[in-house]
Amino acid sequence: MGEVTASVRRSGSSAMNESLKTLLTREAKTLGFDCAGVTGPGAIADAAGHFRAFLEAGAHGDMDWLAAHPERRTDPRGLWAGVRSVIMLGVNYGPDQDPLAILQQRSRGAISVYAQGDDYHDLIKKRLKALARWLVATAGGEVKVFVDTAAVMEKPLAQAAGLGWQGKHTNLVSRDFGSWLFLGAIFTTLELPRNDTEADHCGSCQACLDICPTAAFPAPYKLDARRCISYLTIENKGPIPREFRKAIGNRIYGCDDCLAVCPWNKFAQAGRETKLAARDELRAPELAGLARLDDAAFRARFTKSPVKRIGRDRFIRNVLIAIGNANDGALADAAERLLDDESPLVRGAAVWALSQLTPPEAFAARAEMALGAEADDGVRAEWRLTTTAARPSS
Ligand code: B12
Ligand code: SF4
Numbered sequence: 001m002g003e004v005t006a007s008v009r010r011s012g013s014s015a016m017n018e019s020l021k022t023l024l025t026r027e028a029k030t031l032g033f034d035c036a037g038v039t040g041p042g043a044i045a046d047a048a049g050h051f052r053a054f055l056e057a058g059a060h061g062d063m064d065w066l067a068a069h070p071e072r073r074t075d076p077r078g079l080w081a082g083v084r085s086v087i088m089l090g091v092n093y094g095p096d097q098d099p100l101a102i103l104q105q106r107s108r109g110a111i112s113v114y115a116q117g118d119d120y121h122d123l124i125k126k127r128l129k130a131l132a133r134w135l136v137a138t139a140g141g142e143v144k145v146f147v148d149t150a151a152v153m154e155k156p157l158a159q160a161a162g163l164g165w166q167g168k169h170t171n172l173v174s175r176d177f178g179s180w181l182f183l184g185a186i187f188t189t190l191e192l193p194r195n196d197t198e199a200d201h202c203g204s205c206q207a208c209l210d211i212c213p214t215a216a217f218p219a220p221y222k223l224d225a226r227r228c229i230s231y232l233t234i235e236n237k238g239p240i241p242r243e244f245r246k247a248i249g250n251r252i253y254g255c256d257d258c259l260a261v262c263p264w265n266k267f268a269q270a271g272r273e274t275k276l277a278a279r280d281e282l283r284a285p286e287l288a289g290l291a292r293l294d295d296a297a298f299r300a301r302f303t304k305s306p307v308k309r310i311g312r313d314r315f316i317r318n319v320l321i322a323i324g325n326a327n328d329g330a331l332a333d334a335a336e337r338l339l340d341d342e343s344p345l346v347r348g349a350a351v352w353a354l355s356q357l358t359p360p361e362a363f364a365a366r367a368e369m370a371l372g373a374e375a376d377d378g379v380r381a382e383w384r385l386t387t388t389a390a391r392p393s394s
């Protein structure tokens with residue numbers, strides 16, 4: 001739920017509101033937002049049907065929080081009955097390097113662009129609150145601010161507010177910033193002039209659909225989150241399903257492929273916020289080093305980073321999948337060491353990684369030894385399945 005940062009009421013004519021909006025847009029830019037627009041709370045009626053279809057198909061996977069209270073998510077008035085206008089804001093986080101180049105460096109991990117700097121939630125929340133305070137001080141009204149985690153459909157609202165359009169990869173694409181915009185929202189009780197909805201400019205392009213390594217788009221404009229590497233490496237708490245392990249390659253946190261190929265990125269520029277800029281040590285970290293992180297070292301390495309949120313065990317699970325895909329025998333030791341890890345999630349992923357880097361006979365012998373000592377059913381199943389898959393056909 002957003003925070004009420006003030007509650008004053010005043011009224012104004014439409015001319016006054018127009019100039020208020022101009023001032024609001026200027027203030028938003030001063031505070032570090034790259035674009036801003038306004039829409040009404042009833043603007044995303046179409047999104048409700050699409051959202052229901054998404055849930056009915058089970059495309060949200062284990063994200064139960066996404067399925068909860070659909071009436072709030074699909075209509076801002078369901079979340080807050082008093083809302084009269086929705087101000088949508090965007091922050092450019094365009095990368096300063098080609099985000100796909102790292103995918104060729106198989107002994108290193110690819111962390112998605114949005115997670116290579118500080119966590120955007122904290123930064124944007126602060127700016128939203130500052131802008132909301134300015135609005136209340138200038139024009140009154142009540143306000144609530146949201147970024148990402150509340151039951152708000154930020155993408156369709158941003159399209160309705162004219163910030164861009166929802167592309168076939170389902171993210172918001174901007175004429176000015178391509179696919180690299182973080183979104184945030186301010187709900188207000190003030191009646192503000194609306195922007196025009198942005199039209200779809202995807203045309204016949206389908207570059208994002210074609211590049212997806214896991215075929216996560218059942219149709220243009222529709223995502224099956226259960227197949228998306230972002231979901232699999234961040235939201236998914238259990239083992240990574242076997243069918244996606246190879247396709248994940250060296251992506252250890254999120255995925256940028258569909259964003260990075262969008263031709264509208266040619267108008268984008270690198271983000272201007274230094275806190276969101278990539279930290280050197282997160283651009284192309286060596287898998288061998290990451291596999292050695294214990295809980296304390298993981299927390300220290302990812303201080304203020306969104307990566308911290310998934311915790312050490314899930315992160316090491318991802319690193320092990322990348323190690324299994326590295327085609328680098330020197331990484332077998334890293335996998336071997338993690339076979340004794342305290343976490344069954346890590347041990348299971350280590351089994352798979354080792355199976356990819358070890359000749360089948362040697363692996364089968366190792367499995368026989370390990371099965372005697374392994375108590376966890378999931379890890380035992382991993383040994384068995386992996387041994388069957390690795391056994392050479394005679
Ligand atoms: C859940 C979620 C995820 C899930 C599901 C993603 C998804 N596409 O739904 C997962 C974990 C996979 C995910 C991944 C990512 N996410 Co995310 N995520 C969210 C979250 C919290 C909710 C999104 C949501 O409501 N999904 C439910 C579906 C049903 O909604 P939808 O995508 O809008 O679906 C529309 C289309 O399918 C369309 N549609 C359906 N059928 C049809 C048919 C036709 C003909 C048409 C025209 C349209 C259409 O209508 C639907 C309703 O508008 C938002 C924050 C927020 N509160 O909004 C961030 C958010 C969308 N994520 C964001 C980001 C950055 C990412 C990643 C890029 C991170 C990464 N690098 O790994 C990836 C991108 C993956 C992708 N291709 O979408 C940003 C996107 C910014 C932007 N410019 O759009 C957001 C807005 C967070 C933020 N505040 O900035 N995310
Ligand atoms: S983020 Fe990656 S896995 Fe997810 S839909 Fe885009 S290309 Fe596919």
Ligand code: SF4
Pocket residue numbers: 167168169173201202203205206207208209258261262263264
């Ligand atoms: S890559 Fe092409 S189809 Fe996909 S969002 Fe960008 S313009 Fe639209």
